[in-house]
Amino acid sequence: MTALASPPAASAAIERPSLVGLSREGIGAELAAIGVEPRQIRMRTAQLWSWIYQRGVTDFAAMTNISKDLRAKLADHLIVSRPEIVTEQISEDGTRKWLFRFPPRGAGRPVEVETVYIPEVGRGTLCLSSQVGCTLTCSFCHTGTQRMVRNLTAEEIVGQILMARERLGDFPDATTPVGAAVPAEGRLVSNIVMMGMGEPLYNFEHVRDALLIASDGDGIALSKRRITLSTSGVVPMIARAGAEIGVMLAISLHAVRDDLRDVLVPLNKKHKIAELLDACRAYPGLSNARRITFEYVMLKGVNDSPADARELVRLLKGIPAKINLIPFNPWPGTDYACSDWETIETFAEIVNRAGYASPIRTPRGRDILAACGQLKSESERMRARERLALEAMVADAAE
Numbered sequence: 001m002t003a004l005a006s007p008p009a010a011s012a013a014i015e016r017p018s019l020v021g022l023s024r025e026g027i028g029a030e031l032a033a034i035g036v037e038p039r040q041i042r043m044r045t046a047q048l049w050s051w052i053y054q055r056g057v058t059d060f061a062a063m064t065n066i067s068k069d070l071r072a073k074l075a076d077h078l079i080v081s082r083p084e085i086v087t088e089q090i091s092e093d094g095t096r097k098w099l100f101r102f103p104p105r106g107a108g109r110p111v112e113v114e115t116v117y118i119p120e121v122g123r124g125t126l127c128l129s130s131q132v133g134c135t136l137t138c139s140f141c142h143t144g145t146q147r148m149v150r151n152l153t154a155e156e157i158v159g160q161i162l163m164a165r166e167r168l169g170d171f172p173d174a175t176t177p178v179g180a181a182v183p184a185e186g187r188l189v190s191n192i193v194m195m196g197m198g199e200p201l202y203n204f205e206h207v208r209d210a211l212l213i214a215s216d217g218d219g220i221a222l223s224k225r226r227i228t229l230s231t232s233g234v235v236p237m238i239a240r241a242g243a244e245i246g247v248m249l250a251i252s253l254h255a256v257r258d259d260l261r262d263v264l265v266p267l268n269k270k271h272k273i274a275e276l277l278d279a280c281r282a283y284p285g286l287s288n289a290r291r292i293t294f295e296y297v298m299l300k301g302v303n304d305s306p307a308d309a310r311e312l313v314r315l316l317k318g319i320p321a322k323i324n325l326i327p328f329n330p331w332p333g334t335d336y337a338c339s340d341w342e343t344i345e346t347f348a349e350i351v352n353r354a355g356y357a358s359p360i361r362t363p364r365g366r367d368i369l370a371a372c373g374q375l376k377s378e379s380e381r382m383r384a385r386e387r388l389a390l391e392a393m394v395a396d397a398a399e
Protein backbone atom coordinates (compact mmCIF):
# COMPACT_ATOMS: atom_id res chain seq x y z
CA MET A 1 0.00 0.00 0.00
CA THR A 2 1.23 3.46 -0.88
CA ALA A 3 -0.09 6.68 0.58
CA LEU A 4 0.76 9.99 -1.01
CA ALA A 5 0.73 13.37 0.66
CA SER A 6 -1.84 15.87 -0.55
CA PRO A 7 -1.10 18.84 -2.80
CA PRO A 8 -2.06 22.25 -1.39
CA ALA A 9 -5.66 23.46 -1.70
CA ALA A 10 -6.68 26.37 -3.86
CA SER A 11 -8.40 28.03 -0.93
CA ALA A 12 -8.00 31.62 -2.11
CA ALA A 13 -10.50 31.00 -4.87
CA ILE A 14 -13.25 29.64 -2.63
CA GLU A 15 -15.46 32.70 -2.66
CA ARG A 16 -15.81 32.90 -6.46
CA PRO A 17 -18.51 30.65 -7.89
CA SER A 18 -17.34 27.59 -9.78
CA LEU A 19 -18.51 26.71 -13.27
CA VAL A 20 -18.18 22.98 -12.48
CA GLY A 21 -21.51 21.25 -12.02
CA LEU A 22 -23.57 24.00 -13.64
CA SER A 23 -25.89 23.27 -16.55
CA ARG A 24 -25.30 25.16 -19.79
CA GLU A 25 -28.04 27.57 -18.70
CA GLY A 26 -26.25 28.02 -15.38
CA ILE A 27 -22.97 28.84 -17.10
CA GLY A 28 -24.83 31.22 -19.41
CA ALA A 29 -26.30 33.01 -16.39
CA GLU A 30 -22.83 33.42 -14.84
CA LEU A 31 -21.51 34.82 -18.12
CA ALA A 32 -24.42 37.24 -18.38
CA ALA A 33 -23.75 38.35 -14.79
CA ILE A 34 -20.19 39.38 -15.68
CA GLY A 35 -21.32 41.29 -18.74
CA VAL A 36 -20.83 38.86 -21.64
CA GLU A 37 -23.04 39.97 -24.50
CA PRO A 38 -26.20 37.89 -24.95
CA ARG A 39 -25.32 36.95 -28.56
CA GLN A 40 -21.99 35.50 -27.41
CA ILE A 41 -23.24 33.46 -24.50
CA ARG A 42 -24.04 30.26 -26.36
CA MET A 43 -20.68 30.11 -28.09
CA ARG A 44 -18.72 31.00 -24.95
CA THR A 45 -20.64 28.40 -22.95
CA ALA A 46 -19.77 25.72 -25.51
CA GLN A 47 -16.10 26.74 -25.41
CA LEU A 48 -15.98 26.64 -21.61
CA TRP A 49 -17.81 23.30 -21.53
CA SER A 50 -15.23 21.78 -23.82
CA TRP A 51 -12.24 23.20 -21.90
CA ILE A 52 -13.61 22.10 -18.55
CA TYR A 53 -14.95 18.66 -19.39
CA GLN A 54 -13.08 17.47 -22.50
CA ARG A 55 -9.68 18.98 -21.82
CA GLY A 56 -9.72 19.11 -18.03
CA VAL A 57 -8.42 22.69 -17.94
CA THR A 58 -8.79 24.67 -14.70
CA ASP A 59 -6.93 27.84 -15.64
CA PHE A 60 -8.88 30.32 -17.76
CA ALA A 61 -5.57 31.66 -19.12
CA ALA A 62 -5.08 28.35 -20.96
CA MET A 63 -8.40 28.64 -22.82
CA THR A 64 -6.80 29.99 -25.94
CA ASN A 65 -9.86 30.33 -28.18
CA ILE A 66 -11.39 32.81 -25.74
CA SER A 67 -10.34 36.46 -26.02
CA LYS A 68 -7.68 37.66 -23.58
CA ASP A 69 -10.00 40.27 -22.05
CA LEU A 70 -12.72 37.77 -21.38
CA ARG A 71 -10.23 35.25 -19.95
CA ALA A 72 -9.09 37.90 -17.47
CA LYS A 73 -12.68 38.74 -16.57
CA LEU A 74 -13.53 35.08 -16.08
CA ALA A 75 -10.53 34.65 -13.79
CA ASP A 76 -11.60 37.70 -11.75
CA HIS A 77 -15.10 36.41 -11.10
CA LEU A 78 -15.24 32.63 -11.49
CA ILE A 79 -13.26 29.46 -10.93
CA VAL A 80 -13.09 25.92 -12.29
CA SER A 81 -13.00 24.09 -8.98
CA ARG A 82 -11.28 20.88 -7.95
CA PRO A 83 -11.46 19.21 -4.55
CA GLU A 84 -8.37 19.13 -2.38
CA ILE A 85 -6.78 15.71 -2.00
CA VAL A 86 -6.43 14.87 1.70
CA THR A 87 -4.99 11.41 1.06
CA GLU A 88 -4.44 9.18 -1.92
CA GLN A 89 -3.91 5.51 -1.18
CA ILE A 90 -2.89 2.94 -3.72
CA SER A 91 -3.54 -0.70 -3.02
CA GLU A 92 -1.23 -3.51 -4.05
CA ASP A 93 -3.95 -4.54 -6.53
CA GLY A 94 -3.92 -1.06 -8.11
CA THR A 95 -7.16 0.18 -6.54
CA ARG A 96 -6.88 3.86 -5.63
CA LYS A 97 -8.77 5.52 -2.88
CA TRP A 98 -8.91 9.25 -2.39
CA LEU A 99 -10.20 11.27 0.50
CA PHE A 100 -11.32 14.53 -1.09
CA ARG A 101 -12.03 17.72 0.82
CA PHE A 102 -14.47 20.36 -0.36
CA PRO A 103 -14.40 23.91 0.97
CA PRO A 104 -17.00 25.20 3.42
CA ARG A 105 -20.24 26.58 2.04
CA GLY A 106 -21.42 29.76 3.74
CA ALA A 107 -21.15 29.18 7.46
CA GLY A 108 -20.55 25.45 6.96
CA ARG A 109 -17.33 23.50 7.45
CA PRO A 110 -15.15 21.75 4.91
CA VAL A 111 -16.40 18.24 4.20
CA GLU A 112 -14.54 15.11 3.17
CA VAL A 113 -15.71 12.23 1.02
CA GLU A 114 -14.21 9.13 -0.50
CA THR A 115 -13.83 8.21 -4.13
CA VAL A 116 -12.43 4.87 -5.26
CA TYR A 117 -10.90 3.90 -8.62
CA ILE A 118 -10.91 0.24 -9.57
CA PRO A 119 -8.78 -0.62 -12.61
CA GLU A 120 -9.53 -3.84 -14.48
CA VAL A 121 -8.29 -5.27 -17.77
CA GLY A 122 -10.87 -3.64 -20.05
CA ARG A 123 -12.17 -0.82 -17.91
CA GLY A 124 -11.57 1.61 -15.09
CA THR A 125 -14.47 2.16 -12.71
CA LEU A 126 -14.85 5.19 -10.51
CA CYS A 127 -17.04 4.83 -7.44
CA LEU A 128 -18.48 8.19 -6.39
CA SER A 129 -20.00 9.45 -3.16
CA SER A 130 -23.28 11.36 -3.15
CA GLN A 131 -23.55 12.43 0.50
CA VAL A 132 -21.22 13.14 3.42
CA GLY A 133 -22.24 10.32 5.72
CA CYS A 134 -25.62 8.66 5.30
CA THR A 135 -29.00 8.81 7.03
CA LEU A 136 -29.58 5.12 6.45
CA THR A 137 -28.01 2.65 8.82
CA CYS A 138 -27.41 -0.52 6.84
CA SER A 139 -25.92 -2.73 9.52
CA PHE A 140 -23.13 -4.20 7.34
CA CYS A 141 -21.99 -0.79 6.03
CA HIS A 142 -19.32 1.33 7.61
CA THR A 143 -20.68 4.61 6.25
CA GLY A 144 -23.94 3.76 8.02
CA THR A 145 -22.13 4.22 11.33
CA GLN A 146 -21.18 7.81 10.46
CA ARG A 147 -23.43 10.77 11.05
CA MET A 148 -24.99 12.44 8.05
CA VAL A 149 -23.45 15.85 7.44
CA ARG A 150 -24.97 17.02 4.18
CA ASN A 151 -25.74 16.26 0.57
CA LEU A 152 -23.01 16.86 -1.98
CA THR A 153 -23.72 19.40 -4.68
CA ALA A 154 -23.53 18.61 -8.40
CA GLU A 155 -20.23 20.57 -8.40
CA GLU A 156 -18.81 18.24 -5.75
CA ILE A 157 -20.01 15.06 -7.43
CA VAL A 158 -18.61 16.12 -10.82
CA GLY A 159 -15.50 17.38 -9.00
CA GLN A 160 -14.74 13.81 -7.90
CA ILE A 161 -14.73 12.70 -11.55
CA LEU A 162 -12.56 15.58 -12.72
CA MET A 163 -10.02 15.21 -9.92
CA ALA A 164 -9.76 11.44 -10.40
CA ARG A 165 -9.24 11.91 -14.15
CA GLU A 166 -6.61 14.55 -13.45
CA ARG A 167 -4.69 12.31 -11.03
CA LEU A 168 -4.85 9.38 -13.45
CA GLY A 169 -3.84 11.41 -16.50
CA ASP A 170 -7.16 10.74 -18.24
CA PHE A 171 -7.33 14.07 -20.08
CA PRO A 172 -5.80 14.71 -23.53
CA ASP A 173 -2.04 15.35 -23.38
CA ALA A 174 -1.93 14.34 -19.69
CA THR A 175 0.53 11.83 -18.30
CA THR A 176 -0.48 8.79 -16.28
CA PRO A 177 1.66 8.39 -13.12
CA VAL A 178 4.45 5.86 -13.59
CA GLY A 179 3.38 2.41 -12.42
CA ALA A 180 -0.32 3.30 -12.08
CA ALA A 181 -2.67 0.38 -12.73
CA VAL A 182 -4.99 1.47 -15.55
CA PRO A 183 -6.71 -0.30 -18.45
CA ALA A 184 -4.25 -1.04 -21.28
CA GLU A 185 -6.34 0.86 -23.80
CA GLY A 186 -9.31 3.17 -24.01
CA ARG A 187 -10.40 5.64 -21.40
CA LEU A 188 -8.89 5.32 -17.97
CA VAL A 189 -12.17 6.22 -16.29
CA SER A 190 -14.58 4.30 -18.49
CA ASN A 191 -17.35 3.58 -15.99
CA ILE A 192 -18.97 5.36 -13.09
CA VAL A 193 -20.91 3.84 -10.22
CA MET A 194 -22.79 5.85 -7.61
CA MET A 195 -21.98 3.40 -4.84
CA GLY A 196 -19.77 5.39 -2.49
CA MET A 197 -20.90 7.18 0.62
CA GLY A 198 -24.59 8.06 0.82
CA GLU A 199 -27.91 7.18 -0.76
CA PRO A 200 -27.98 8.88 -4.18
CA LEU A 201 -31.77 8.96 -4.40
CA TYR A 202 -31.90 11.02 -1.19
CA ASN A 203 -29.91 13.66 -3.07
CA PHE A 204 -31.81 13.33 -6.30
CA GLU A 205 -31.46 16.72 -8.02
CA HIS A 206 -27.73 17.06 -7.47
CA VAL A 207 -27.04 13.47 -8.50
CA ARG A 208 -29.21 13.88 -11.58
CA ASP A 209 -27.49 17.11 -12.62
CA ALA A 210 -24.04 15.58 -12.08
CA LEU A 211 -24.79 12.41 -14.03
CA LEU A 212 -26.30 14.38 -16.91
CA ILE A 213 -23.02 16.30 -17.08
CA ALA A 214 -21.01 13.05 -16.94
CA SER A 215 -23.01 11.63 -19.85
CA ASP A 216 -23.12 14.82 -21.95
CA GLY A 217 -21.67 13.97 -25.38
CA ASP A 218 -19.80 17.28 -25.69
CA GLY A 219 -18.00 16.91 -22.39
CA ILE A 220 -17.08 13.90 -20.24
CA ALA A 221 -19.18 11.85 -22.66
CA LEU A 222 -19.61 8.60 -20.78
CA SER A 223 -22.41 6.48 -22.19
CA LYS A 224 -25.40 6.12 -19.84
CA ARG A 225 -24.84 2.40 -20.11
CA ARG A 226 -21.52 2.87 -18.39
CA ILE A 227 -23.01 4.79 -15.49
CA THR A 228 -24.76 2.92 -12.69
CA LEU A 229 -26.80 4.42 -9.90
CA SER A 230 -27.07 2.18 -6.87
CA THR A 231 -29.89 2.56 -4.38
CA SER A 232 -30.74 0.78 -1.18
CA GLY A 233 -34.37 0.92 -2.28
CA VAL A 234 -35.86 4.43 -2.24
CA VAL A 235 -38.86 3.12 -4.14
CA PRO A 236 -40.72 6.41 -4.79
CA MET A 237 -37.67 7.85 -6.59
CA ILE A 238 -36.81 4.89 -8.82
CA ALA A 239 -39.25 5.79 -11.62
CA ARG A 240 -38.01 9.39 -11.57
CA ALA A 241 -34.42 8.21 -11.81
CA GLY A 242 -35.35 6.19 -14.89
CA ALA A 243 -37.21 9.06 -16.53
CA GLU A 244 -34.87 11.95 -15.68
CA ILE A 245 -31.43 10.33 -15.60
CA GLY A 246 -31.80 7.08 -17.57
CA VAL A 247 -28.63 5.42 -16.34
CA MET A 248 -28.25 1.79 -15.31
CA LEU A 249 -29.79 0.82 -12.00
CA ALA A 250 -28.34 -1.27 -9.19
CA ILE A 251 -30.18 -2.36 -6.07
CA SER A 252 -28.48 -3.12 -2.76
CA LEU A 253 -30.65 -6.13 -2.02
CA HIS A 254 -28.55 -8.29 0.34
CA ALA A 255 -31.45 -10.35 1.68
CA VAL A 256 -34.37 -12.30 0.31
CA ARG A 257 -36.66 -12.14 3.37
CA ASP A 258 -38.19 -8.97 4.76
CA ASP A 259 -37.35 -9.84 8.38
CA LEU A 260 -33.65 -10.12 7.54
CA ARG A 261 -33.59 -7.16 5.13
CA ASP A 262 -35.27 -5.04 7.83
CA VAL A 263 -32.06 -5.58 9.82
CA LEU A 264 -29.45 -5.38 7.04
CA VAL A 265 -31.07 -2.50 5.14
CA PRO A 266 -33.48 -0.82 7.60
CA LEU A 267 -35.07 1.21 4.78
CA ASN A 268 -36.80 -2.09 4.02
CA LYS A 269 -39.16 -1.40 6.93
CA LYS A 270 -40.60 1.39 4.76
CA HIS A 271 -40.38 -0.25 1.33
CA LYS A 272 -40.64 -4.03 1.42
CA ILE A 273 -38.89 -6.35 -1.02
CA ALA A 274 -42.04 -6.96 -3.11
CA GLU A 275 -42.65 -3.21 -3.52
CA LEU A 276 -38.99 -2.67 -4.44
CA LEU A 277 -39.04 -5.41 -7.05
CA ASP A 278 -42.25 -4.02 -8.57
CA ALA A 279 -40.48 -0.66 -9.01
CA CYS A 280 -37.59 -2.53 -10.65
CA ARG A 281 -39.93 -4.30 -13.09
CA ALA A 282 -41.29 -0.89 -14.14
CA TYR A 283 -37.83 0.67 -14.67
CA PRO A 284 -37.78 2.04 -18.22
CA GLY A 285 -35.74 0.46 -21.00
CA LEU A 286 -35.04 -2.90 -19.36
CA SER A 287 -33.89 -5.63 -21.71
CA ASN A 288 -31.33 -8.41 -21.74
CA ALA A 289 -28.76 -5.82 -22.76
CA ARG A 290 -29.91 -3.37 -20.07
CA ARG A 291 -30.27 -5.33 -16.87
CA ILE A 292 -30.65 -4.25 -13.29
CA THR A 293 -27.75 -5.27 -11.07
CA PHE A 294 -28.68 -6.73 -7.71
CA GLU A 295 -25.90 -6.36 -5.16
CA TYR A 296 -25.70 -9.12 -2.61
CA VAL A 297 -23.07 -8.97 0.12
CA MET A 298 -22.08 -12.41 1.39
CA LEU A 299 -22.35 -12.50 5.19
CA LYS A 300 -21.30 -15.66 6.94
CA GLY A 301 -24.25 -17.59 8.36
CA VAL A 302 -26.61 -14.65 7.77
CA ASN A 303 -27.79 -14.59 4.14
CA ASP A 304 -25.59 -17.13 2.38
CA SER A 305 -27.43 -20.48 2.45
CA PRO A 306 -28.42 -22.45 -0.67
CA ALA A 307 -32.06 -21.79 0.31
CA ASP A 308 -31.33 -18.03 0.19
CA ALA A 309 -29.82 -18.48 -3.28
CA ARG A 310 -32.87 -20.38 -4.54
CA GLU A 311 -35.21 -17.73 -3.11
CA LEU A 312 -33.16 -15.01 -4.79
CA VAL A 313 -33.64 -16.76 -8.13
CA ARG A 314 -37.38 -17.06 -7.51
CA LEU A 315 -37.76 -13.40 -6.52
CA LEU A 316 -35.95 -12.04 -9.57
CA LYS A 317 -37.90 -14.13 -12.06
CA GLY A 318 -39.04 -11.98 -14.97
CA ILE A 319 -36.65 -9.09 -14.25
CA PRO A 320 -33.69 -8.69 -16.65
CA ALA A 321 -31.11 -8.95 -13.90
CA LYS A 322 -27.48 -9.50 -13.01
CA ILE A 323 -26.45 -10.55 -9.53
CA ASN A 324 -23.21 -9.26 -8.04
CA LEU A 325 -22.04 -11.36 -5.15
CA ILE A 326 -19.80 -9.26 -2.94
CA PRO A 327 -17.59 -10.99 -0.38
CA PHE A 328 -17.98 -8.88 2.77
CA ASN A 329 -14.99 -6.65 3.48
CA PRO A 330 -14.89 -6.49 7.31
CA TRP A 331 -14.24 -3.18 9.04
CA PRO A 332 -13.13 -2.57 12.63
CA GLY A 333 -16.04 -3.06 15.02
CA THR A 334 -18.38 -5.00 12.73
CA ASP A 335 -20.15 -8.13 13.99
CA TYR A 336 -20.34 -9.63 10.51
CA ALA A 337 -17.84 -11.93 8.84
CA CYS A 338 -17.36 -12.83 5.20
CA SER A 339 -18.87 -16.13 4.02
CA ASP A 340 -16.43 -18.97 3.36
CA TRP A 341 -15.23 -19.23 -0.21
CA GLU A 342 -16.92 -22.61 -0.67
CA THR A 343 -20.26 -21.20 0.51
CA ILE A 344 -19.93 -18.30 -1.92
CA GLU A 345 -19.17 -20.68 -4.78
CA THR A 346 -22.17 -22.87 -3.96
CA PHE A 347 -24.39 -19.78 -3.85
CA ALA A 348 -22.96 -18.53 -7.16
CA GLU A 349 -23.51 -21.90 -8.80
CA ILE A 350 -27.21 -21.87 -7.93
CA VAL A 351 -27.80 -18.38 -9.35
CA ASN A 352 -25.61 -19.09 -12.37
CA ARG A 353 -27.52 -22.27 -13.14
CA ALA A 354 -30.72 -20.18 -13.13
CA GLY A 355 -29.24 -18.03 -15.92
CA TYR A 356 -28.06 -15.00 -13.96
CA ALA A 357 -24.58 -13.79 -14.72
CA SER A 358 -23.30 -13.60 -11.18
CA PRO A 359 -19.66 -12.67 -11.00
CA ILE A 360 -18.16 -12.90 -7.55
CA ARG A 361 -16.65 -9.48 -7.08
CA THR A 362 -13.21 -10.18 -5.68
CA PRO A 363 -12.63 -7.77 -2.83
CA ARG A 364 -10.43 -4.93 -4.03
CA GLY A 365 -8.11 -2.75 -2.07
CA ARG A 366 -8.39 -4.71 1.18
CA ASP A 367 -5.02 -3.32 2.26
CA ILE A 368 -6.41 0.23 2.01
CA LEU A 369 -9.75 -0.54 3.71
CA ALA A 370 -11.66 0.06 0.49
CA ALA A 371 -15.11 -0.53 1.98
CA CYS A 372 -16.89 2.79 1.84
CA GLY A 373 -16.59 5.10 4.82
CA GLN A 374 -13.43 3.61 6.22
CA LEU A 375 -10.92 6.14 5.01
CA LYS A 376 -13.02 9.03 6.22
CA SER A 377 -13.33 7.64 9.69
CA GLU A 378 -9.59 6.93 9.79
CA SER A 379 -9.06 10.60 9.03
CA GLU A 380 -11.68 11.60 11.64
CA ARG A 381 -9.92 9.45 14.23
CA MET A 382 -6.63 11.08 13.33
CA ARG A 383 -8.11 14.54 13.71
CA ALA A 384 -9.74 13.60 17.02
CA ARG A 385 -6.32 12.46 18.27
CA GLU A 386 -4.80 15.74 17.05
CA ARG A 387 -7.56 17.71 18.77
CA LEU A 388 -6.98 15.89 22.06
CA ALA A 389 -3.25 16.51 21.80
CA LEU A 390 -3.91 20.19 21.12
CA GLU A 391 -6.35 20.46 24.03
CA ALA A 392 -3.78 18.81 26.29
CA MET A 393 -1.17 21.32 25.12
CA VAL A 394 -3.54 24.25 25.75
CA ALA A 395 -4.36 22.87 29.22
CA ASP A 396 -0.64 22.46 29.96
CA ALA A 397 0.04 25.99 28.85
CA ALA A 398 -2.77 27.37 31.05
CA GLU A 399 -1.39 25.75 34.19
Ligand code: SF4
Pocket: 134, 135, 136, 137, 138, 141, 142, 143, 144, 145, 196, 197, 198, 199, 232, 252
Ligand atom coordinates in the same frame (compact mmCIF):
# COMPACT_ATOMS: atom_id res chain seq x y z
S1 SF4 B 1 -25.07 0.87 2.21
FE1 SF4 B 1 -25.38 2.86 1.23
S2 SF4 B 1 -27.42 3.49 1.96
FE2 SF4 B 1 -26.75 1.86 3.36
S3 SF4 B 1 -25.74 2.96 5.07
FE3 SF4 B 1 -24.15 2.44 3.55
S4 SF4 B 1 -23.96 4.29 2.29
FE4 SF4 B 1 -25.93 4.42 3.37
